[in-house]
Each structure stands twice: as C-alpha cells, then as structure tokens.
Amino acid sequence: MTSQWTIGSAIARNGPAVVRTGRLAQTVRWFRRGVVPWLWGLVFPAVLFPIWLAGSHWGWLPEQILPKPADVWGTLLEMLRSGELKAHTGISLLRVVSGFVMGTAAGLSLGAAMGLSRTTDDYVRPLFTAIAQVPALAWIPLAMLLLGIGETLKIVMIAVAACIPIAMNTRAGIRHVPREFVEVGDTFKFSAWQKLRLVVLPGAIPSIFTGLRYGLTHAWIALVSVELVASSEGLGYLLVWGRQMFWLDTVLVAMIVIGLIGFITDTLLAVIEQHLQRWRIDGA
Amino acid sequence: MSGHLNVQHISKRFTVDGGPIEVLSDVSLSIRPGEFVSIVGPSGCGKSTLLRLLAGLDHGFDGTILHDGKPILGTSLDRGIVFQEPRLFPWANVRQNIGLGLQNAPLSAAQKAETIAAHIGLVGLQGFERAYPHQLSGGMAQRAAIARGLVNRPQILLLDEPFGALDAMTRGKMQVELQRIWAQEKITMVLVTHDVDEAVFLGDRVIVLAPRPGRISHIFEVAAQRPRLRTDEGLVRVRNEILLALEGQGPASASTGRPDRDLLARPAA
Numbered sequence: 347m348t349s350q351w352t353i354g355s356a357i358a359r360n361g362p363a364v365v366r367t368g369r370l371a372q373t374v375r376w377f378r379r380g381v382v383p384w385l386w387g388l389v390f391p392a393v394l395f396p397i398w399l400a401g402s403h404w405g406w407l408p409e410q411i412l413p414k415p416a417d418v419w420g421t422l423l424e425m426l427r428s429g430e431l432k433a434h435t436g437i438s439l440l441r442v443v444s445g446f447v448m449g450t451a452a453g454l455s456l457g458a459a460m461g462l463s464r465t466t467d468d469y470v471r472p473l474f475t476a477i478a479q480v481p482a483l484a485w486i487p488l489a490m491l492l493l494g495i496g497e498t499l500k501i502v503m504i505a506v507a508a509c510i511p512i513a514m515n516t517r518a519g520i521r522h523v524p525r526e527f528v529e530v531g532d533t534f535k536f537s538a539w540q541k542l543r544l545v546v547l548p549g550a551i552p553s554i555f556t557g558l559r560y561g562l563t564h565a566w567i568a569l570v571s572v573e574l575v576a577s578s579e580g581l582g583y584l585l586v587w588g589r590q591m592f593w594l595d596t597v598l599v600a601m602i603v604i605g606l607i608g609f610i611t612d613t614l615l616a617v618i619e620q621h622l623q624r625w626r627i628d629g630a
Numbered sequence: 631m632s633g634h635l636n637v638q639h640i641s642k643r644f645t646v647d648g649g650p651i652e653v654l655s656d657v658s659l660s661i662r663p664g665e666f667v668s669i670v671g672p673s674g675c676g677k678s679t680l681l682r683l684l685a686g687l688d689h690g691f692d693g694t695i696l697h698d699g700k701p702i703l704g705t706s707l708d709r710g711i712v713f714q715e716p717r718l719f720p721w722a723n724v725r726q727n728i729g730l731g732l733q734n735a736p737l738s739a740a741q742k743a744e745t746i747a748a749h750i751g752l753v754g755l756q757g758f759e760r761a762y763p764h765q766l767s768g769g770m771a772q773r774a775a776i777a778r779g780l781v782n783r784p785q786i787l788l789l790d791e792p793f794g795a796l797d798a799m800t801r802g803k804m805q806v807e808l809q810r811i812w813a814q815e816k817i818t819m820v821l822v823t824h825d826v827d828e829a830v831f832l833g834d835r836v837i838v839l840a841p842r843p844g845r846i847s848h849i850f851e852v853a854a855q856r857p858r859l860r861t862d863e864g865l866v867r868v869r870n871e872i873l874l875a876l877e878g879q880g881p882a883s884a885s886t887g888r889p890d891r892d893l894l895a896r897p898a899a
Contacts, residue, residue, distance in 0.1 A: 529687060530717050533705045534782075535734050544730065548721040623721060 413595040421595040422602070435603055438569055438580040441497070445504025446565045453509040453561060454554070457516025461550070462542075467517070478514065482507040482568040486575050495576040500569070507568035511560035519553025520546055555619040559612055566608050632698050632708075633663040633785035633818035635684060640693035641843075642679055653679050654691070655843035661820065663785070666812055668821045668833030672876065676844025677822045681790050684820060685711045697786070707734065710779035714791040716771035718763040724750065724774050725759040731781040749777040752811060769800040776811070786818040793828065802860075805831055809857060826876070830869045831858060838875050848875045 395415070401407060402414040425431035456474070460467040482503055493499040523546050531541045573582025581600045588596035637659040643650045653676040661667050669677045682688045683695060686705040695702045697709065710731075718727045725746055732742045750759060753773040763771055772792055779787055789808075793801040805828055812819050812832075823829050829836045833852050840847035850872055854864040 526713070526715065526717050527719060530719075530730070532687060533685065533709075533711050534731050535705060535707055537734075540733055544733070545719070548719065551721075 410592050411594060413598065418595045418598045418602075421593075422599045425596075425599060431599070431603065434579060434581050434584050434600075435607070438573065438582070439607070441500050441573075441580065442504060442565050442569050445501045445568070446508045446562060448501065449505035449508025449561060449565060450512055450558065452505065453512025453557065454516055456509065457513035457554075457557070458520065460513070461517040461520025462546070474510075474513070478510045482564070483571045483575075486572060490576065499576060500572045503572045504565045504568045508561035508565040511564055512554075512557040515553045515557025515560065516550065519550030519557075522553065523549035551622060552619075555615065555622075559615050562611055562615065563608065566604065570604065634696075634698050635659075635661040635786065635818065635820070636694075636696040636699075637661075637680075637684075638694045638696070640680070640683065640691055640695065642676070642683065642688075642691040652843035654683075655845045657693075657844070657846055659837065659846065661818060663818055664816055666819045666821070666832055666834045668823060668829035668836045669839060670823055670826055670829045670836060670872065670876070671839030671844070672841055673824065674844075675839040675841035677839050678790055679844070680839075681711075681788050681820065681822045684786075685709055685788050687711075706784075707782045708784050709786045709788060710782060710784035711788045712772070712775050712779040712790065712792045714794045716763070716768075716775040718766075718771055718774055718778075720763050723760050723762050724755060724766070727763070727774055728778045728781050731778045735782055745781060745783075749781045752780070752814070753777040753807070767800075768796050769804060772796065772804065773807070776808070780811070780815065783815075784817065786820065789819065789821045791823055792821070794824070801825075801828070808832060813856065826869055826872050827860070830865050830872065831860060836868070836872060838872060848872070 398412070399415055402409070402412050406412070422431070456470070460470055460474075485503060485506065486499075489499055489503060493502060527545050527549060528541060531545045536544065569580070570582040570585065573580040574586050577583045581604050584600040585597055588594065588600065637657060640654055640657045641652065642654040643652050645651070657676075657680060669680065671677050679688065683691055684702070686702045686709065689704075697706070718724075719730070722730070728746050728749055729742065732745065735742065735745075737745065747759075750756060753776050755770065755773055755777065758766065758770065758774075761770075763774075766774065776792070779789075792808075793804050796804060808819075809832055819832075821829070821832055830850075830852055836850040836852060837846055838848040838850070839845065850868050852865065852868050854862045854868075858865060
C-alpha cells in the first residue's frame, strides 16, 4: 500500500507539468509571479496604518502633530475639489520634468564622454567626483546668488541633482562592457558608430537605467529642497507652509502625493527598462 | 584557390611586471589553402597569441604574416574567428547574433536573411533562431558562434580552443560536426587546442609548440582518410607520438625560462 501511495503522490507531483499549460494554471502563475510580490509590499503599510489609527484615536501624540487619518483624507478631498492640490502638483511636476530632462541630456552626454574617452575621463572626473559629493541643498545659497530665486534656479538645481547619478552610471556601464564583445565587433570590421550602437549601448543599458532611476529620485529630492527654501507654490512649499501654520494634515497630504508620484514614475521607468531588455527575463 | 597563410619569423613580446617576456620566438609556418591545421602545446606556449596574430587582433610583433600574399595589418572579413567562450551578445537572439557578422557585408537584406538561415542550418540550430544566449546549452551556443564565424564565407576560419569549455560527450559531437562543416565549406581552418585527440582527429597537420619562449618543436602529418574514425590505427599512432613529444617538453621552470632538464631526460631513461 505504502509504495502505491508513494507512486501516486509522485504522479501527482509530476502531473502539474501537463496541467499547468491550461488557462487556470496560467492565471495561477500570473497571480504567483505578478500579484503575490505586490501583496508582500502591502504588509508594512497594513501594519503601520492601524498603528497610526490607534495612535490618533487614543491621543498618543497631540492632534497638531499626528492628525487622524480621516482628517488627512478629508483635507486631501477638499484640496482636490478646490483645485489647490492640482495646481501645486502641476507646478512641481513641471519643474521636475524640465529639470530631469535637462539633467538626463547632460548626464548621458557627460557619462558617455567619460566612458568612451580616457582623455575626457582623466580631465573631467576629479572635478566631477568632487562636485558629486556636494548635496543639492548645499548648492542653493551659491546658486541663488547666481541665478536668483526664479524658475531657473529650481530647474537648474533639479537638473544638477539628476545629472550626477546618470553620468556616473552611464560611465560605469560603458566601461564595463566586456572587452571580448568589442573584439567581436573588431573581427567584423565594425565602425566606431556600429560599435557604439551594436555593442556598447546595449551592453550599458542596465547601468544607464539604474542611473536614470537614481536621477529621478534625486530630482524629486532636489525639488522639495529647493521649494522648501525658495518658492511660493509647489508641493515643497505646501510642506513648509503647512508646518508653519501647524496644518499637519496638509503636510501629510503633500508627503503622500510626493511619495506616490515618485513611486509611479520609478515603476514606469522599471517597466520601460524591462521592455528594453526582455532577454533578461523571458525563460530565466 | 585562396586561403593561404604564410607566417614568417614571427616573434612577440609582452611586458609583464616591467620586464619583457618572449611569448613567441621565430615562428615560421605555411598553411595551404583548404588545409586543416591543429596547433597544440602546454599552456603558456603562445598558441592563442599566435592565433590572435593570424586574426589581426593583436599588433606589435616582429616578422610578417601573409594572407594570400598580403600582409595582415588588422582584422578582415576574410578571416573568421571562434573564441573559447561563445561571446554571443546576451541582448540579441541567435539570428541577430549571427547577423552581426553581416553588418558590413555587401549583401541586400534578403540575401542576408537567406545567408543567416543557411548558416543556422549548417550548424543544426533550426528552431532556435529566436532563442537568446542564456537559453542555449554550451554546445548550442558554440554552434551559433561557429555559424557567426562562418557567415561572411571567410577563406580562413580560426578556432581558439572552441570546445574547451564543453563536456566530453558534446565535445566529441562538435568535433564530428566541425569536420563535416570543413569538408562542406572547403576552407582553411586553424584550430588551437590543448586536447591532443581533438588535434589529431581534425588536423591534416598537427603543430606542436614548446613554451617559454613559444616556438614550433614538432610538426606531425596526419595521413588518415576522411571522414575519420577515432579508433583508426594511424590516428592513434600519431596521437601517441605527439603525447611523447609533449611530455618531453614538460612544464618549463619559471625561474630559468628554459625547459626542465629532468623532464626532458625522462622518456630516454
């Protein structure tokens, strides 16, 4: 009997290889691979939210410091309805997008120049490395004197913040393309342009995307910093103003919106990256 | 018929730790069009260096190498190369990887597609055109690399320990495949290997290199008929002779830069 059971369960174990090609099984697999990791990501929010709820309910902290979730929700709806949130978010998004686009252009060119040419690298990298150590916030006093406190200041600060990780990762990605692959190009008489297009760029893409994602995060951080210091609109301004007026619900709404937009844009970049290098995922 | 290689008094030095190391010393060799030449030798004998010079990948050597009478100054589409690692681009599938070889070929898009398909067929990879390198076994990846090396229809194919990383069964199969491809394409092939059986099974001639400095120590003619059988008596005899010749060299001692005398003396004793 026992041996029969063993055989039976062995078949049951091996059976799904056939069954799993069905539609139901496909759904199961999609659920496991696509949905389950997301659910894991919800564990911490699901733990933190009740703590917040309990904390504000029993008054662990004064209401001025920790408002009730319901109040924050109410403020969010109110700010949405009045168009206030949309205006602030709009202006911040515009700044981030313009700064990030400029930073990307500069970062990609600078990184490519440093990665492709040893001479450029030797000239530029020491200064670049030094500049990269200075946080965006520390640039603001000097930049204010040079650029004033208008839009130029904000966009340039965001561009600088985004440019640094993009340039560093682009340089590293290009440098780390295996010499052996470039040699294959040599044996096929690739021109410099063909080597760049067919060997170096595809090889550097994972690293470039890492740089873009860091760049975007840094752009957001720079936005908030610069709006905290010198602005009368935008999400960063909303934070300062909310704190000064002790409207912590407004502060929390601004923080949630900043986090949410950052999360969405990062996910968007990740999806583009996955699409560009399907070879890494399929079958692996 | 083209595909003639003439190596005249080649010497090559590398600088290691500030001092020059002679990797190849006065190597001369003539390879006939359509010939299959195997080069064997212990590691450090400069066999891969020699092959890279033939490919035109390395520069800065003394002597001349002529391909059909013209000095080799760089790489050429007339000389294909297969490395020990397949070196397939991970971001491109089999068809695209093979197609890379045709980037600079004077062919129309339709001709290119046809040539790629023909070479996928030649190495037996039909059905895997869209597979990515990480989805291929070692043997399949090396087949794709061979197809990429041949896709320009070069006069000479240079092979640098192409089956060195494969398991014994796959290696044997690939050797048979390579023999078939060589017979079918009728081109010159130069194979660098550390596997004496492989060298004898495939080569019309086997060149034995001695190390430090790398130089030709013996040249063996392999007269056995093709297609060959591994058990062929003639093959086994040449194989044994080569093994004896290699044993005679032994590993050179690094301090003197000369072959070890004791090992040289042993076969005679």
